[in-house]
Amino acid sequence: MAPKVLKLEDLPIPEPGPGEVRLRVKALGLNRAEVMFRQGQYLYAPELPSQLGYEASGTVEAVGPDVDATWLGKTVSTVPSFRLTDYGVYGEVAIVPTFALAEYPVNLSYEQGTSIWMQYITAYGALIHFGKLNSNDFVLITAASSSVGLAAIEIANAGGAISIATTRTSAKKAxxxxxxxxxxxxxxxxxxxARVNQITAGKGARIVFDPIAGKGLEALAAATAVSGIIFEYGALATDPTPYPLFPALSKHLTIKAYTLFEIVPYPALLAKAKQYIYEHLAAGDFNPRIDKSFPLEQIVEAHRYMETNAQIGKIVVTV
Structure with a gap:
């Protein structure tokens, strides 16, 4: 599918329906998923004309007819827990479902508040919920300069694990x-x-956290420990992804396709993830990193910047 045009339009202020609120948006957190959705390379195709955007922070200014009025005036951010064909948060206001609302610590700015949920829930679901991270585990984190990659480093550190980050060149090493x-x-x-074997004294990484896939999966399998697990949570590679059958057989590997939608639709799992994130934000273990901020009228430029892969952390758009 060909890439679609991203543009801003003036539209009437929408009213929230049942189970919805209207958010006065203050900041947007951009995600690679939104670029892929726009390019027709996401898990599902856009239904044009389409809204866009998973993460926003702001204040609730209107509620639907059946929604608890105590939401009014609250500062919240949105948890990526809806389909982009149903809702989107790019704009000065956004209609969002109440199940996607989350308050966040008051000491965080709007820019930081919109930079929490995608990165930390995604990394939490793999490393903590499914991966059962232990202290002294070796965790191999590819594309580590992304916001999710940085979150995975923080989670590994908080759990006493040993993080091995990858990046393409030495430019981002320091x-x-x-x-x-x-x-x-x-x-x-x-x-x-060779480097992973050197670092791990030949054992390999017990957990691999990878958004790239492609032919590189073969090297990741070779770098994974016996009975280790590889989480494939993205598809950034443009080449096909071969299944590394012999390493998987010989080392009893688990290669798991994963997204945060294995966590966010389930209230009990989501509540546990939120509590974990709140606790580590409060303890100072987690600090959402903002790479660059753009005003709303430059959202096209913000997407172009994301496509360069130059960022380290979150790209934010302010409204």
């Missing part, structure tokens, strides 16, 4: 080390498998 990575591998310049 910043990833400063962000808390224990080791950084520049995959265009170093042998990934």
């Amino acid at each position: 910043e990833l080390l400063a962000a808390g990575a224990d080791y950084v591998i520049a995959t265009d310049e170093e042998d990934l498998v």
